[in-house]
Amino acid sequence: MRSLRLPSFALAIPAWAWLVTFFVVPVGAVLYFSFGYKPGIFGTHATDVLSFDRYAEALSPTFFEVFMNTLWVGIAGTLLCLAIGLPVAYWMAVKAPANRRGLLIALVMVPYWTNFLVRTIGWQIILAPEGWMSQLLQTVGITDGPLEILYTRTAVLIGVVYNYLPLMILPLFVAFDRVGPALREASKDLGANRVGTFLRVTFPLARPGIIVGLLLVYIPLMGDYITATVLGGAQGNMVGQLVASQFQAAQNWALGSAMAVLLILVIMVSAAAIGLLLWLVSLPFRARTRVALEASA
Amino acid sequence: MTTTAPETTMTDAAPGAAEASAPRTPDAPVARRARRSPVDVGLTVWSVLVFLFLFAPIIVILVYSFNNGRLLIAWNEFGFEPYRALWEKPAVRDAVAVSLRTGAIAAVLATLLGTLAGIALARKPGKWALWFIGLLLLVSVTPEIVDAVALLPWLVFLGQDAGLSIFNDGTVRLVVGHSLFSTAVVTYIVRARLVGLDAQLEEASADLYARPFTTFRRVTLPLAMPAVLAGLLLSFTLSLDNTVVAAFVQVSGSTPWPVYVLSALRGGLRPEIAAVSTVMLLLTLAALALVAVVLKRAGDSATQIARTMSGG
Secondary structure, X not given: OOOOOOOOOHHHHHHHHHHHHHXXXXXXXXXXXOOOEOOOOOOOOEOOOOOOHHHHHHOOHHHHHHHHHHHHHHHHHHHHHHHHHHHHHHHHHHHOOHHHHHHHHHHHHHHHHOOHHHHHHHHHXXXXXXXXXXXXXXHHOOOOOOOOOOOOHHHHHHHHHHHHHHHHHHHHHHHHHXXXXXXXXXXXXXXXXXXXXXXXXXXXXXXXXXXXXXXXXXXXXXXXXXXXXXXXXXXXXOHHHHHHHHHOOOOOHHHHHHHHHHHHHHHHHHHHHHHHHHHHHHHHHHHHOHHHHHHHO | OOOHHHHHHHHHHHHHHXXXXXXXXXXXXXXXXXXXXXXXXXXXXXXXXXXXXXXXXXXXXXXXXXXXXXXXXXXXXXXXXXXXHHHHOHHHHHHHHHHHHHHHHHHHHHHHHHHXXXXXXXXXXXXXXXXXXXXXXXXXXXXXXXXXXXXXXXXXXXXXXXXXXXXXXXXXXXXXXXXXXXXXHHHHHHHHHHHOOOOHXXXXXXXXXXXXXXXXXXXXXXXHHHHHHHHHHHHHHHHHHOOHHHHHHOOOOOOOHHHHHHHHHHOOOOHHHHHHHHHHHHXXXXXXXXXXXXXXXXXXXXXXXXXHHOOO
């Protein structure tokens, strides 16, 4: 290989050029448009006068509410995914028969690889007021009238939890699986009970996987467009829809661009804030589990 | 404590023991079930419920694809009418054909770009690699809707203002839109595979006076092959499923199937939507099963396969 005279990054140039041309440049243009304005009814954007006015407009009360709504759905959805997915991942990695593990992973994969739009439409059928679930609940007597969940924020929350749950289960499974049985057995041999073993050995060692899972769910969830479009009504609005409507119906690319840039900023800042919070919360944890962490290295 | 300790050790040592010797004796799970604690039972029940939750909408779509009614949501009677409509309606068939065509082209393109980049990242990392991985991360975390709204004006500009009429072509636009995320995914997968393998074989090849290209073709590429094939199939399925970017960049006349479904959403869904979804789901699952087989043959564990198939 020493005789190769090309620069070390030569093989990466085609991919780099492709991504710069069709990702960096257009996204950069969006950033630029966001400082412009919409000139009259027929124009989509103009950039002869640059200002931060579109950002002020994007944060005006009507739109600000959508941003807050998106944050609410994002945080609640991510936490629900963790609460629902953690026991499943633990069960898959520790309790389930080892020879079934491949099958269980495949069972988590199938929903993940089913078309996003299609599985969301599946929920639309389930939650519809005239659908079978609604009729079943009425027949059994759990509800008095038809189900009134569809086109509300609750429907969006169910949809996002469903849609991103596999992205939580898989990294958590990998994390729990990696801990392996040896350290758990050692903990038991040293006299710890099951709860102690979970809290002081398994959980701290799986913590990186938990953080990966939280990010893998939170980041795409915040930018979601499909779930809110299919399941959300006026209350289920998310920023993704707002961006789309500015580019399509309103033909106001400048405002849509400002919203897109704000969306990315909100995701980055809130993800960093959550990461910092988790780190601070885990500080006392870390001190106590030092020995276990070194043993795993 | 003294009476329960050996018991708990046994229940939890069992998975580990089974890992070492893959084929379990048939009576082993029964023995374990008899000693389950309430916590274990609770975990199992919870997991079963979550798996039911994960499959609920998919089963609903499968069942409703046999709905002979006029509207998807309102169940009428069991029948194969939706599948017949699928066959007879040119719009749906065309949409599937567009998806398959763009999926194949986007997959080949993303695999080509991603494989080369992945090899460079694994074998010749330098200061540039940090920047490049940063770019890939940016591509992966940017919301699809932002990609979509950014790409549309750019493609219109290239096609109309810059006079590059190739970008007015529906297939080209979809391929461009679908290839971005896939390129990043293939790069991750190929890099991960090669980083896990020692570079000694390539060095030996060079020491034996093979030219760099020969080493690349006869040593590096075969080593990376399982990852390349997995990346190809993953890109194909990613492209088949791409809805958001496709909805924005598509040109009328070359609508891929998810966009057809999305536009049908506004005018009331008909049962053939469930039928086409079922057909495409089967196709996707076939491709994914193939990925799993390829990776398994290359010696990956179930966990490694899971990591690769969730996008690195």
